[in-house]
Amino acid sequence: MKKPELLAPAGDLEKLKIALTYGADAVFLGGKRFSLRSRASNFDLDDIEDAVDFAHALDKKVYVTTNIFPHSEDLEGLKDYLKALERIRVDAIICASPAIIDVARKHTDLEIHVSTQQSITNSKAVKFWAKRGVKRIVLAREVTLDELKSLKTNSPLDLEVFIHGGMCVSYSGKCTLSNTMTDRDANRGGCAHSCRWNYDLIEKGERLSEQTPFSMASKDLQSIRYISKLLDLGADSLKIEGRMKSAHYIATVVKTYRKLIDEITSDIKVDIPKYLLEIKKAENRLSSKGFMEGMTGVEEQLYALRSEQPTQEFIGMVLDYDPSTHTALIEQRNHFKTGEAVEIFSPRFEPTTFIAKDMHDENGEELDVARHPKQRIRLPVPMPVEKYDMLRKVRDK
Amino acid sequence: MKLIVSATTDTLDMLLDKAIDGVIFPVRGHAMRYGETFEANQIEGYVKRAHAKGKKAYLSMNAIHHEPELASLESTFESLSGIPFDALYFADLAVYEVAGDYGLVHKLIYYPETYVTSTLDMRFWEEQSVKSAVLSREMTLEDIKVISQESQIGVSIIGHGYLNMFHSKRRLIKTFLNHVKRHDAQDTFNKPYTIIEEIREEEYPIYQDAFGTHIFREKPLSSVHVFDTLSPLVSDFIIDTQFFTPARIETIVDDYIRLQNGEPVDETKYDDHDDGFYFKKTVYRQGGGEAR
Helix, strand or coil, X not given: CCCCEEEEECCXXXXXXXXXXXXXXXXXXXXXXXXXXXXXXXXXXXXXXHHHHHHHHCCCEEEEEECCCCCHHHCCCHHHHHXXXXXXXXCEEEECCHHHHHHHHHHCCCCEEECHHHCCCCHHHHHHHHCCCCCEEECCCCCCHHHHHHHHXXXXXXXXXXXXECCCCCCCXXXXXXXXXXXXXHHHCCCCCHHHCCEEEEXXXXXXXXXXXXXXXXXXXXXXXXXXXXXXXXXXXXXXXXXCCCHHHHHHHHHHHHHHHHHHHCCCCCCHHHHHHHHHCCCCXXXXXXXXXXXXXXXXXXXCCCCCCCCEEEEEEEEEEECCCCEEEEEECCCEECCCEEEXXXXXXXXXXXXXXXXXXXXXXXXXXXXXXXXEEEEECCCCCCXXXXXXXXXXX | CEXXXXXXXXXXXXXXXXXXXXXXXXXXXXXXXXXXXXXXXHHHHHHHHHHHCCCEEEEEECCCCCHHHHHHHHHHHXXXXXXXXXXXXXXCXXXXXXXXXXXXXXXXXXXXXXXXXXXXXXXXXXXXXXXXXXXXXCCXXXXXXXXXXXXXXXXXXXXXXXXXXXXXXXXXXHHHHHHCCCHHHHCCECCCEEEEECCCCCEEEEEEECCEEEEECCCCECCHHHHHHHCCCXXXXXXXXXXXXXXXXXXXXXXXXXXXXXXXCCHHHHCCCECCCCCCXXXXXXXXXCCC
């Protein structure tokens, strides 16, 4: 069985390193220009070059999103920007606009992936882009597993499939609620998520949303149960969404799918409930199977904007480890105190729980509580740890 | 600038007697968000009727096609291939591919609603040998001017009508009514509903059909007050008649014919319309997230 690429989001350089360290084969990131999610995109060209160097040293890949639909005035500098991306050896660009694809093809040899913003749902559309020098299609999130089977059979390009994270409830690229309601251009990085707001639904003057507000919001996608099928169908890349998610979220989700894919392709019997439990440690919105099995229903929608608390809380990132004292240097990310049960989360071993004690700050002062964000703390740990290992606290349920 | 109007059986005879340039026949199963669609095997007769009155016959197949619908798309093209229609609107690239199999690419007009936003888009589609492309509804007058000046192919716009601003494959009305356990949840297709956001007053039309759920701007777009500006910039000015009564359609069409003839119209008739994005520049790079 072919092992697909596991593709993860990188909101900043630290998250990029975490995604790759925890098992992603490739990451996607946004630059300062031409990218949606501009709030999440803080990579200037120097940052992207650092990202590429880091990834390539691990024999992994970096894709850069240039996925807005630019207006004419946005096109200035496009050619130079794409040439710069080529010079710093990014592995591909992810484009929605034919304008950007065309400039990339005419002026660079960049590998081109067509974004899900194009909402491609059939193999004829894939063939259109195959004739125009594209390497990969990021399929619409509305494509079902049955449709993917036929698409894979009839498509000459690599197919990338979303497996986890937030979903536009609209066909991607087809929504301008934000433009109308907030003057912010959804297709140029300004989406205000108006689909997640509460509305009244009215029919002939009768309010149908008396008890519960009407909303278009969808639950996030979660595909743990479908990875085996996706591998059978030959999906070439499995994509995790969430450039604005936390480092802990990225680490947890990436590691979970990494391990799942590795077990399936090694013919190891997979314990699905264990994976479902693990992914819940990162979940902060309710999740569903999306369109995997066909048309969505009530179970795939989010009403009254309910959020889920993750079952674990990210409390610290390992910066360094002193083997002579078995002590980790931790950067605090959330409040914790001595005597609490803490779990070490690492790409290299199973989560291991211990009781936090003998905490000290960098000046050697003993601490009962780690209360300051980014505070550096020395904490004895029961096993050797490495940079980007994480500490998390088990929540009371 | 040609005046092109989407037709229904109720309005076709009236439209064919007007001094417009063409009518649009949406093809059933492959066209969405129109007042009415027509079976492929009826199209030949309608095209003949339009041509007999000296009008262009435009077809529309603007739906998104999923893999199982490709067979139907191909058989529809088989039915249409001998019919001398003048142009065909499409959004899905599958339509381009199948049209190519029948040597019909030169009749295509790209109409993806939100994707044609720059001079380079028009250049790309020119290189794909299509007849024209319909600009995104979010274009300002200034955007339209810039694109028009550089375009070598026809520049089409939706000049009048309700602008769609959201299309989901999900059956959002049915799903919601199921969630709140309404007895009428199974009877939601093609019925008119509206939604009102909790801190805004606008009431947006919403309905559900076989293609999913569609939401529209509160007020229809009118171009009566900018018609003279648009006239030299645009090749095809499309009047989208969805949600309008036949009488209202006739009034609208008559007024644009008057404008095209240089005659004045009573603009107050369109006080319940708005000017879309002609003067409303949407913001780029504000960052995603809540913005209420």
